[in-house]
């Protein structure tokens with residue numbers, strides 16, 4: 206689907222997408238957001254209360270308490286995403302083919318609010334340019350598609366044992 210969308214927007218001999226073209230690719234944007242939901246590079250993140258505080262839901266937090274939010278767990282919660290929360294379904298981010306943002310407080314992959322990641326937009330563009338460059342030029346076949354990739358816990362995400370794949374140059378019919 207990403208290839209099909211890019212073929213409609215990019216010239217067949219074009220190696221890299223322009224910023225304007227990237228903005229036209231709603232399905233690609235949905236795919237990247239859906240990947241980040243299930244595999245957030247920052248899996249969890251902690252804060253320490255400098256003073257007694259109260260969370261928006263009324264929970265009292267005593268001074269010195271460590272509070273951790275967990276994007277990996279939140280991305281897989283039925284209460285947030287529904288019964289298909291474990292499915293990779295980019296369509297959940299689309300309405301009539303157009304990207305439909307979901308609150309960053311439901312999906313805090315880049316945090317949310319005033320301390321949201323300053324590199325969010327830059328990294329989304331980077332991810333999309335790299336994904337397009339790979340998908341348009343190569344056929345990528347995961348060696349063990351039946352086994353879901355497993356995360357190694359850590360500050361930033363790694364895949365346990367890597368991700369074995371067979372990569373072949375894409376043959377484009379003339």
Ligand code: HEM
Nearest residue numbers: 245246247250314315316319320321322323324325327328
């Ligand atoms: C997929 C890539 C990225 C992810 C998932 C990500 C995620 C995050 C998260 C979760 C935070 C909040 C950390 C905290 O409050 O403890 C954060 C903060 C931040 N990020 Fe990113 N980030 C990414 C890429 C980048 C890039 C490429 C840049 C710079 C070009 C960047 C710059 C920053 C900065 C400056 C902050 C601190 C913002 C503040 O505290 O006011 N990030 N990021």
